[in-house]
Structure formats: structure tokens, C-alpha cells
Amino acid sequence: MGNLFCCVQVDQSTVAIKEHFGKFDDVLDPGCHCLPWVFGYQIAGHLSLRVxxxxxxxxxxxxxxxxxxxxxxxxxxxxxxxxxxxxxxxxxxxxxxxxxxxxxxxxxxxxxxxxxxxxxxxxxxxxxxxxxxxxxxxxxxxxxxxxxxxxxxDEHVKRAMNEINAAARLRMAATEKAEAEKILQIKRAEGEAESKYLSGLGIARQRQAIVDGLRDSVLGFSVNVPGTTAKDVMDMVLVTQYFDTMKEIGASSKSSAVFIPHGPGAVRDVATQIRDGLLQGSAAQH
Incomplete structure (x- = not known):
């Protein structure tokens, strides 16, 4: 019907190419246009302007x-x-x-x-x-x-790339794990060293306290009992310690049998051995 009345319609976002006897004549924008086909005008085609x-x-x-x-x-x-x-x-x-x-x-x-x-x-x-x-x-x-x-x-290349990436990540994880274990071992060693150091300090203080106590006992006994010497006091202390030890062994229900020399002479032998050991140690230091 449009061609009968020499009218054509061009849609939105579209242009029409107008020709006159087969030669380009004009570009028709969207809308209604008069096209007198009887004079050789025609539409050669449409061109979309959309992306x-x-x-x-x-x-x-x-x-x-x-x-x-x-x-x-x-x-x-x-x-x-x-x-x-x-x-x-x-x-x-x-x-x-x-x-x-x-x-x-x-x-x-x-x-x-x-x-x-x-x-x-x-x-x-x-x-x-x-x-x-x-x-x-x-x-x-x-x-x-x-x-x-x-x-x-290619699929094989992608698989190889993924394996390389996985290997790198596993290597990184192993390195981090080893570093963490190293830190734990160092901290554990530092803790043990500190513990041993503190334990040594405690033992040293304990022994110092024992020595100070024995010294005070010897001095006090010598002052209160005239005519006694430090050797007599030490022998008496050793005898006391000896009997206390025997008492502890006998009082323990889980103790095994212990065979040791018994008698006052044995106590004197023990005292002599202790004194000789201390004197030899002092002489070696000098």
C-alpha cells in the first residue's frame, strides 16, 4: 500500500538507502518518506544503526x-x-x-x-x-x-600449569611448616634451658641455706657447750642425719630393703669420708 501511494516507512535506529534508476541518491532517516517510484526512485535496502x-x-x-x-x-x-x-x-x-x-x-x-x-x-x-x-x-x-x-x-597445558601451581603451593606449605617446627624447637629448647637455669639457682640456694644453717648450728653449739670443737659438732650432726634417714626409710611403706653398715663406728667412717672428700676437693681447686 505504501508503494502504491509512493510512501515508505523507515524504522527507528535504521536508515534506508534511496536510489534513482540504480544510482545512490540519498539516505533516508527514520520516519515516513515520499518515494515516487514511477520516476525511477526505489529503496535499495536498509542499514541498522544499532550496536x-x-x-x-x-x-x-x-x-x-x-x-x-x-x-x-x-x-x-x-x-x-x-x-x-x-x-x-x-x-x-x-x-x-x-x-x-x-x-x-x-x-x-x-x-x-x-x-x-x-x-x-x-x-x-x-x-x-x-x-x-x-x-x-x-x-x-x-x-x-x-x-x-x-x-x-590446550587441555594438557592447562593441566601442567595447574600441577606446577599445586607443586609450588605444596613447597611453600612445607617450608612454612618446617619453619614453624623450627620455631617450636627453639622455644622448647629456650624453655628447657631457662628451667634448668632456674632449677640450678634453686639447688644452689638450697645448698647455701643448708651450709648457713650448719654453720650457725656449729657456732651456736660451740658457744653454749664449752670445750667442744667444730669437728665434734659435725660428727653429731652427721649422726643425727643418719638416724633421720634410717627413720624415713623405715617409715615408707613402699621402700625396698637397704643394706648399709650400722653402728656408731660406721657413722664415724661416713663422717671421715665426707670430710676427706671436701678436703680433697678444696686442695684440687687450689
Whole structure:
């Protein structure tokens, strides 16, 4: 019906290409237009101005000879002021864009190692966008955005990379565990050394207290009992200690039988042996 009355409708976000006897005449914007077909005017086609997306999967290899599939997402649209170029100059826009993407990716990725390719995805996308923008602007198209959405190496390569990563993490965990055990051993040794040091101090103080007590006892006994010597007092102390020891052994229900010389003469022998040991130790120090 529109053609009968020489009227055509152009939808929103679309332009129509008007021809006069097969020659480009004008670009019709969205709306209603008069098209007197009887005078040789016609619509050659319509061109969408919406942003379109093209996903390109390109196989290439990296500098370290790893084959990867690089997936690029290209967002583009036709420019209304250059609609005649976009309509007439390219027969297959998507194939043209794909060819440029292949060219840039296969010229960029082989210069990078696999790890660098993952790290420099934005640089690869920028290189693709710059090349496409420079080429497609002559054909009436604008490159809106270029994204490298995936870099997928071979399955065996991914498994090897995961194993390397796992081994590195296990090695790090083993190092941390060994360091923790080392710290525990050092702290345990420091604690034992401190404990032994404090124990030694306690024993030294105990012995010092015993010596001081014996000295005070000997001096007090010598003063209160005239005519006694320090040797007599020490012999008496040893006899007292001897009987106290025998008493403790007899009072313990779990004690085993102990055979020792018994009698006053044995006590004198013990006292003599102690004194001789102390005198020999003093002489050795001097």
C-alpha cells in the first residue's frame, strides 16, 4: 500500500538507502518518506544503526610455542553520516572484521609468552581495536569496544600449569611448616634451658641455706657447750642425719630393703669420708 501511494516507512535506529534508476541518491532517516517510484526512485535496502557484536575465535601460538585459542568480542555499528559507504563498499562486514582480528592477534600473541599473554589481555585488545578503527572507519563503521574475553590453551597445558601451581603451593606449605617446627624447637629448647637455669639457682640456694644453717648450728653449739670443737659438732650432726634417714626409710611403706653398715663406728667412717672428700676437693681447686 505504501508503494502504491509512493510512501515508505523507515524504522527507528535504521536508515534506508534511496536510489534513482540504480544510482545512490540519498539516505533516508527514520520516519515516513515520499518515494515516487514511477520516476525511477526505489529503496535499495536498509542499514541498522544499532550496536552489533561479533565474537571471533582465533587459534595461534605464543612465544614459548603453546597453542591457544583467543576469543575476541567486537562491538561495532554503522555511522549514519557514512551510511552510503557502509552499504555499498562492503559486501560482508562480519567477514572483513574477522579477517582484521585474525591478522592482529596472530601478529601480537606470538611475541608474548603464555603468562604474559594472560597478563596483557588489555594490550592485545587495544591493538585489535586500533587496527579495526583505522581500517573500518573508511567503510563507514565505528568500533565501539574490543574485548579479549578468553585465552584458552590446550587441555594438557592447562593441566601442567595447574600441577606446577599445586607443586609450588605444596613447597611453600612445607617450608612454612618446617619453619614453624623450627620455631617450636627453639622455644622448647629456650624453655628447657631457662628451667634448668632456674632449677640450678634453686639447688644452689638450697645448698647455701643448708651450709648457713650448719654453720650457725656449729657456732651456736660451740658457744653454749664449752670445750667442744667444730669437728665434734659435725660428727653429731652427721649422726643425727643418719638416724633421720634410717627413720624415713623405715617409715615408707613402699621402700625396698637397704643394706648399709650400722653402728656408731660406721657413722664415724661416713663422717671421715665426707670430710676427706671436701678436703680433697678444696686442695684440687687450689
Amino acid at each position: 552489533q557484536q561479533l565474537d571471533v575465535k582465533c587459534e595461534t601460538k605464543t612465544k614459548d610455542n603453546v597453542f591457544v585459542n583467543v576469543v575476541a568480542s567486537i562491538q561495532y555499528r554503522a555511522l549514519s553520516e557514512k551510511a552510503n559507504d557502509a552499504f555499498y563498499r562492503l559486501s560482508n562486514t562480519r567477514s572483513q572484521i574477522q579477517a582484521y582480528v585474525f591478522d592482529v592477534i596472530r601478529g601480537t600473541v606470538p611475541k608474548l609468552n603464555l603468562d604474559a599473554a594472560f597478563e596483557q589481555k588489555n594490550d592485545i585488545a587495544k591493538a585489535v581495536e586500533d587496527e579495526l578503527e583505522k581500517a573500518m572507519s573508511h567503510y563507514g563503521y565505528e568500533i565501539v569496544q574490543t574485548l579479549i574475553v578468553d585465552i584458552e590453551p
